[in-house]
Amino acid sequence: MDVSGGKIDPDRASPLFLERIPRDFARLHHVLSQGVYGDREVVAITTETAPTALWNTAVCLGRAVDPITVPAEDLVTAIDRAYARELTGRILDPATHTATTDGVPSSADTSESLERVIQDADRDLLRTDGKAPVVRLLDRLLLHAVQAGASDCHIHPTPDAVLVRCRIDGVLDAGRRLPRGLVRPLVSRIKVIGRMDVAEHLLPQDGRTSVTIGDRSIDIRISTIPTAHGERVVLRLLDTDQHLLDLHALGMPDDIATVYRAATRRSSGIVLVTGPTGSGKTTTLYATLRQQDTVTRNLMTIEDPIEYELSALGIPISQSQVNIRKGLTFATGLRHILRQDPDVILIGEIRDAETARIAIQASLTGHLVFSTLHTNNAAAAVTRLLDLGVEPYLVAASLAGVLAQRLVRTCCRTCAGQGTLGAENAAGAAGIGATCPTCLGSGFKGRTGLYEWMAIDDAVRANIASGSTAHALHHTACSKGMRTLEGHGLELIASGRTTHAEIERVIHHG
Numbered sequence: 173m174d175v176s177g178g179k180i181d182p183d184r185a186s187p188l189f190l191e192r193i194p195r196d197f198a199r200l201h202h203v204l205s206q207g208v209y210g211d212r213e214v215v216a217i218t219t220e221t222a223p224t225a226l227w228n229t230a231v232c233l234g235r236a237v238d239p240i241t242v243p244a245e246d247l248v249t250a251i252d253r254a255y256a257r258e259l260t261g262r263i264l265d266p267a268t269h270t271a272t273t274d275g276v277p278s279s280a281d282t283s284e285s286l287e288r289v290i291q292d293a294d295r296d297l298l299r300t301d302g303k304a305p306v307v308r309l310l311d312r313l314l315l316h317a318v319q320a321g322a323s324d325c326h327i328h329p330t331p332d333a334v335l336v337r338c339r340i341d342g343v344l345d346a347g348r349r350l351p352r353g354l355v356r357p358l359v360s361r362i363k364v365i366g367r368m369d370v371a372e373h374l375l376p377q378d379g380r381t382s383v384t385i386g387d388r389s390i391d392i393r394i395s396t397i398p399t400a401h402g403e404r405v406v407l408r409l410l411d412t413d414q415h416l417l418d419l420h421a422l423g424m425p426d427d428i429a430t431v432y433r434a435a436t437r438r439s440s441g442i443v444l445v446t447g448p449t450g451s452g453k454t455t456t457l458y459a460t461l462r463q464q465d466t467v468t469r470n471l472m473t474i475e476d477p478i479e480y481e482l483s484a485l486g487i488p489i490s491q492s493q494v495n496i497r498k499g500l501t502f503a504t505g506l507r508h509i510l511r512q513d514p515d516v517i518l519i520g521e522i523r524d525a526e527t528a529r530i531a532i533q534a535s536l537t538g539h540l541v542f543s544t545l546h547t548n549n550a551a552a553a554v555t556r557l558l559d560l561g562v563e564p565y566l567v568a569a570s571l572a573g574v575l576a577q578r579l580v581r582t583c584c585r586t587c588a589g590q591g592t593l594g595a596e597n598a599a600g601a602a603g604i605g606a607t608c609p610t611c612l613g614s615g616f617k618g619r620t621g622l623y624e625w626m627a628i629d630d631a632v633r634a635n636i637a638s639g640s641t642a643h644a645l646h647h648t649a650c651s652k653g654m655r656t657l658e659g660h661g662l663e664l665i666a667s668g669r670t671t672h673a674e675i676e677r678v679i680h681h682g
Contacts, residue, residue: 180206180216180242182254183609189213192232195255201225202244204251213237218244256319306357310365314383317409318390320345321618323450325409327362329355329402341581341619342450342678345612355402362405366394374398393477410479419459422452423620425660432575432625436460436542439515441572442535444522446547452579452621453544454479457518460542462487464516472512474505475520494520502527510534519543528560535570549657550574550626551645554636568628568637576624576657578678582669584611589671591615620669622678624657 182204189205198204202218203225215229215237230237313336317325322338326347329335334354337347363370366379379394391410396403419429435443443460445453458480464471466488476494483489490512492505502519503526509517510530521544522528535541547553553574557567583589587608607613626632626649635648650656661675 180204180246180250182250182257184214185254186213188233189215190255193229195251197225198251198255199248201229202247203229204247204254206240208235209238211235215239216242216247216250218242218247220244253319256315306354306361309354310358310361314390314392314407314409315385317407318385318388318411322409325407327358327405327407329399329404331401334358341614341616342579343581343614359396359403359405362394362407363396366392368394368396373403391480417455417459418463419456422456422459424456424623425655425663428575428623428625428655431627432573433463435573435627436463436540438540438572440535440538440540442531442541442543442570443572444543444545444553444574446545446550446553446574446576447578448546448548450579451577453577454520456575456577456621457542457544458482461489461516461518469515470513471516471518472509472514473518473520474502474509475518476502503530506530506534510539514539516540517542521545522557522560525560525562528557528562532557532562532566532570535572536566547576549642549646550576550624550654551642551649554645555642558639564639565637568633571628571633571636573628574626576626578622578657579619580622580661580664580670580678581616581674582618582620582664583671584608584615584617586610586617587615589615589668616670616674620664622657622660622664622675624655624660626654627652 184207185205186208188208193203193205202221204216206214206216208214213230213233213235215226217226217239219241221239226237226239313325313327317338320338320340322340323342324339326337326339326344327334328337328347329352331352333349333352335347335349337344339345360370362368363377363379365381367381368377368379376395376397379396380392381394382389382391384390388411393408393410395406395408398404419432420426424432435441445456447453461471461473461482471487471489473489473491474494475491478491478493482491492500492509494500494502494505502521502523506517506519506527507530517531517534517539519527519531519541522531531541531543545553545556547556551574553576554567554571558564584591587593587610591608591611591613593606593608608615611617626645628636629652631648631652632645635645640648657679658675661670661679664670665672665675
């Protein structure tokens, strides 16, 4: 086997090892299978692994073992990943339950199926001693979602099952079915961790919690709503490591990043980021705030909701959250922020005429303002402000630039976007391509930004002041060299990073 450079691969762990060797034993004694070769098991160890632990491993496996030494930190990480993939795959696989013709357990088999789920959950990835079975099951669902890179996890009760679906790279997967009897215990557990009313089943609720997986902290926003077959839950997973990135990591081209940064370092004016829900607007603005001078400038936000608490990351910033019940709207919050001597203000979204007018006035009186709008392109953001009743000359005088964006899925590098591996790379495929394990057959893995930056030069400013249409503004900006969303998309297609169909989906149908 190839272990050059002491590298360890969690995918090499044999099923027998993962079945017979408890995860806690593997972690405590630093042992992990790296595959079976002939009649011997190759086992990765560290310099701290005791000979007796290796001997006990061989006894449990019923075969001789050949040790290889790897760095301890790499081995611990690989152990967690190996057991995570093995266990989440089994616990969410309908084949592990007694099934009817469509793979969904019947009501008569619910208790038996639940017991199997519980038994599978007993070998937990995390320290689970003393945890109730439903607690362990929810842990597994969340772990599966996080490891798949999901932004949301849906728990959807149906007449005969519980459908668990994840939104991965902006698209919901086909999901897995669990026994119908799990609806209430799962929802109750979610409400407990989200500090919600467990006894309330007839009204929608919102909650929030956080979990730790290894050295990663994941914030979770929870939303429940009653349906005909029980309460439906959506868990939004907010992974700080994945979302609080810089502009380059988000996929912003260098030429756009240069002019965008210049606009966001002004002492006054308003910069807008536009796009539909889920297009990454908030992520872009958080990346922008992280690049601000926080030593000499006072940064404040009013958001609905606060996606990430930036102060927890050591960024000196004050974040406020809209609370409609208490009368704290974007407009009222912005008024109070202006009394706090701010230099930079982030308004989560401009939704109404009052907020728009206050934001424009703030940008004209020595404040740098960032905000978002829901429009299809950069030029349409201007006409949206005009539609809200802001005078054209005020928009022309205050606007520093508009960034329109989308998130587009990128082709999987493992299978080159095919969704399957060729026979030469698919072990045991016997000449038939196997489903790509990286993208799970979708052909896509990960997303990158698609951007359109409309600079506000004299020509564009004159068009705004005269009340020109979005089409006229777009034409003027393009004549001045603006790269459109479609233009950036064509560049990504030419480089092989995405496909025509994907660009069409996010621009015209997203």
